[in-house]
Amino acid sequence: MNKVLISVTGPTAIGKTRLGILLANHFNTEIISADSRQFYKEMSIGTAVPTKHELTSAVHHFIQHKSIHEPYSVGDFEKDALKKLDELFQDHEVVIMVGGSGLYVDAITKGLDAFPKVGKSIRENLNKQLTNDGIEILQNMLSTLDPEHYNRIDIHNPHRLIRALEICIGTGRPYSSFLNKPKDKRNFKVLSVGLKADRTVVYERINERVDLMMKEGLLDEVKLLKSTRDLNALQTVGYKELFEYLDGNWTLDFAISEIKKNTRRFAKRQNTWFKKSLETLYVDYNYKENEILAMMDKAVMELQHERT
Known part of the structure; x- marks a missing residue:
């Protein structure tokens, strides 16, 4: 090679x-x-x-x-x-x-990294929360559910927040737990x-x-x-x-x-x-x-x- x-x-x-x-x-x-x-x-x-x-x-x-x-x-x-x-x-x-x-x-x-599929309704609900309540509520959710990933990403990017949160919510596991696999x-x-x-x-x-x-x-x-x-x-x-x-x-x-x-x-x-x-x-x-x-x-x- x-x-x-x-x-x-x-x-x-x-x-x-x-x-x-x-x-x-x-x-x-x-x-x-x-x-x-x-x-x-x-x-x-x-x-x-x-x-x-x-x-x-x-x-x-x-x-x-x-x-x-x-x-x-x-x-x-x-x-x-x-x-x-x-x-x-x-x-x-x-x-x-x-x-x-x-x-x-x-x-x-x-x-x-490979992530499991989660229901579309989770993302839809998160988008509604973003529209109705603002980005801060999503930031707080990720800080609680996956503090490790919260400290790694741009928390002002709603797309990144929602992607991480839908995995956390849909699997019951932190987003970061799926990272860095072979x-x-x-x-x-x-x-x-x-x-x-x-x-x-x-x-x-x-x-x-x-x-x-x-x-x-x-x-x-x-x-x-x-x-x-x-x-x-x-x-x-x-x-x-x-x-x-x-x-x-x-x-x-x-x-x-x-x-x-x-x-x-x-x-x-x-x-x-x-x-x-x-x-x-x-x-x-x-x-x-x-x-x-x-x-x-x-x-x-x-x-x-x-x-x-």
Whole structure:
């Protein structure tokens, strides 16, 4: 087994796209995107989709290939991305994957956990509670039923809360008890490369990115999506806050400050998720290209010759 998937991870705004393109060009290969919000064609500015120049610098897959109106789960992505990888590995020894969505990265590198089926009525009731009573009641329920998972996920994402709660209620067991079970082995090896930087650097880059998004027209993008704001895809930092501004609840300056704050929180959660992987090769965000390429050549060669 000498096929290698290089998985580039790290917090938002740290430069994963740039490194992914550098590696794709070096290995003469293509890129799988594992950013769950960049899947949607209606969401360009707020998800920092690669620029036209970046998209022409290397072939990308799973960028803006879906509409926000099309349900697309992590399970769908796992199936589609593994099929695409099989195709790419016919012609390439190495493929690059870039993404900051930890669950989606893990779906490809490790496989998804299997969950039992539960009655649809549970989800329907939870959605009613969300509509009638607000998200806080769901947060409190999960904190009681599965404190371990409560501390791991974005508790402001209703989709994630409801998914965990329906398993807890339907099975009588914590959602977390179904995680990390043995899964099918992949027919490729994974080289996980994590970009790192001091927290102050990451936060500064996040603030600069949000300011740039506003200059590029994020507010206009959000205005066009206001009528579909309840869709799961739009429960996303950068969109939720500007909906509050458009509703007249917040000033624009406050909404922007909330985007920056919530993006910083998201970056912190990303770091926590990716640090679980003990095999990750960490690289400073301010790397020298010749040094990192030599490092990648060596790491790929070692993986390819490693006994399984």
